[in-house]
Amino acid sequence: MAKHVAVLMGGLSSERPVSLSSGDACAGAIERLGHRVTRLDVGRDVAAKLAELSPDVAFNALHGPFGEDGTIQGILEYLKIPYTHSGVLASALSMHKQRAKIVARAAGVPVAEAKVLHRLDAAPAHVMPPPYVIKPVAEGSSFGVLIVREDQSTPPQQLYSADWPYGDTVMVERYVAGRELTCAVMGDVALDVCEIVPEGHAFYDYDSKYLPGGSRHVVPAELPKRVARLVQEHSLAAHKAMGCRGVTRSDFRYDDRFGEGGELVWLEVNTQPGMTPTSLVPDIARAAGHGFDDLIAWMVEDASCGR
Numbered sequence: 001m002a003k004h005v006a007v008l009m010g011g012l013s014s015e016r017p018v019s020l021s022s023g024d025a026c027a028g029a030i031e032r033l034g035h036r037v038t039r040l041d042v043g044r045d046v047a048a049k050l051a052e053l054s055p056d057v058a059f060n061a062l063h064g065p066f067g068e069d070g071t072i073q074g075i076l077e078y079l080k081i082p083y084t085h086s087g088v089l090a091s092a093l094s095m096h097k098q099r100a101k102i103v104a105r106a107a108g109v110p111v112a113e114a115k116v117l118h119r120l121d122a123a124p125a126h127v128m129p130p131p132y133v134i135k136p137v138a139e140g141s142s143f144g145v146l147i148v149r150e151d152q153s154t155p156p157q158q159l160y161s162a163d164w165p166y167g168d169t170v171m172v173e174r175y176v177a178g179r180e181l182t183c184a185v186m187g188d189v190a191l192d193v194c195e196i197v198p199e200g201h202a203f204y205d206y207d208s209k210y211l212p213g214g215s216r217h218v219v220p221a222e223l224p225k226r227v228a229r230l231v232q233e234h235s236l237a238a239h240k241a242m243g244c245r246g247v248t249r250s251d252f253r254y255d256d257r258f259g260e261g262g263e264l265v266w267l268e269v270n271t272q273p274g275m276t277p278t279s280l281v282p283d284i285a286r287a288a289g290h291g292f293d294d295l296i297a298w299m300v301e302d303a304s305c306g307r
Contacts, residue, residue, distance in 0.1 A: 003035045005300060006055035006081075008072065010041035013064030014143050014165065022275040023061035029296040030059065042067065047075050057303045058083040059296075061275060068272040069095040069138065077305055084299045086271040087307030090243040094271045097137050097171050100242065107241035109234045109266045112253075114173040122172055123159035131175035134159070136166035147175065176265045178255030181221060183235040184273070184284040185248050186298070190232035190239075191288045194280055195221035217280060219287040224260045231264065238269045245307045246299060249273040249281055 007030065009023025010016050020041075027037045038053055040046070042062060050058065058081050062072060070092030076083040086094065094100050098116045105111050115127055116137060126132075130152055136144040144166035146156045158164065180196040195218040221228065235250035249270045256262035273281045275296075285295045 003056040003300065004038070004053075005030050005035045005057045005059050006038045006040050006050065006053055007059045007061055008040055008042050008046070008067070009061045010043075011062045011064070011067045011072075012042070012044070013062075013066060013068075014139070015064035015067075018274055018276060019061055019063045019067065021277075022063065022279070025277060025292075026059055026061050026275050026296055029293045030300060032293055033297050033300070035300070042072070046072070047079065050075070050079055050081060055081060057081070057300055059300060059303070060085050060272065063272050063274065064143075065095075065138065073307070080305055082303040082305055083307070084303045085246045085307075086242075086244045086248070090245065090307070091271050094242045094244065094248075094269045095138050097135060097268060100238075100268060103241050104238050104266055104269075107237045109238050109241070110264060112174045112176055112265045112267075114171050116169060116171050118168050119159045119164065119170045120168070122170055123155050123157065126155060127172050128174065131177075133173045133175050135171045135173065137169045137171050139166050144170075176253035176255055176263060178253050178257060178262065179221075181223075181231055181252040181254050182280055182284075183231050183250050183252070184281045185235050185239040185244070185250070186285065186288075186290070186295075187246075187302070188236070188240075190236045191284050192220040193223060193228045193231045194219040194284050194287075195223075196280070215278075217283045219283055223254075227254065227256075227260065227264065234264075234266050235269075238266060242269055242271075244269065244271055245304075246302055247273065247281060247295075249284075 007023050007027040009019050030037050070088040073088045073091050101111045130148045130150050132148050134146040183193045184191045197216040239248050251267040253265050282292050
């Protein structure tokens with residue numbers, strides 16, 4: 001039966017351009033599926049607009065703060081509009097890298113050592129032996145990520161900047177060398193593992209995520225079966241431990257420089273993974289036999305309140 005689907009896109013975060021691209025791709029698929037679509041560029045009046053539209057489903061294509069951290073989910077719960085992806089608690093928890101790490105570790109998922117502190121306290125001197133990574137504690141798309149190399153005598157001085165836009169709380173995390181792996185979970189099934197090979201970039205940063213040719217996706221990843229199975233198990237464990245719903249994507253580093261028994265470390269779970277033409281989840285789903293429109297159809301049907 002045809003539904004009226006409001007595709008929530010754009011939003012207020014630094015990931016707005018990515019969200020517009022994700023939302024447009026998803027809206028096109030929903031239209032091809034025969035549903036009526038309203039593209040809603042989300043601003044601070046979103047509650048009033050949603051109440052006026054009264055859609056059957058809200059397809060959440062927002063990324064970053066306000067769209068991925070439980071905020072929009074709370075509005076949708078209040079308005080009793082069924083929505084896609086994870087609910088209020090799971091979204092808020094997964095978005096906060098420190099608290100997500102605590103929950104993941106308790107579920108048996110391997111994580112890297114980390115400290116959380118004010119950015120100005122991380123700036124004067126190394127708070128852990130380099131190499132390490134500095135990340136905003138609640139941002140996505142690699143915004144504000146700084147890699148501190150072994151030969152750097154001081155932390156990055158950008159941390160002192162008066163116009164630093166990513167919040168004052170940062171996580172300093174031990175750098176794990178090796179390969180970039182990711183795995184999508186759809187419902188309660190872990191799909192294939194994908195290796196991300198950045199092309200011309202030091203790591204999987206914003207440009208390698210979203211610019212055409214910025215990275216190569218190898219699905220399924222060329223890994224020992226034992227390692228691939230572990231990635232899938234840890235992805236599903238993190239998804240369940242956070243209380244996630246719908247589709248998520250967990251990211252890992254795998255250091256196999258000294259043999260296949262190397263270190264595997266979980267980095268984070270993405271409750272609103274990108275759905276742009278260059279995004280990972282559509283590629284992973286396709287390898288599992290789910291075309292883009294089929295994936296979107298499943299997400300629309302899966303929408304609910306009380307998530």
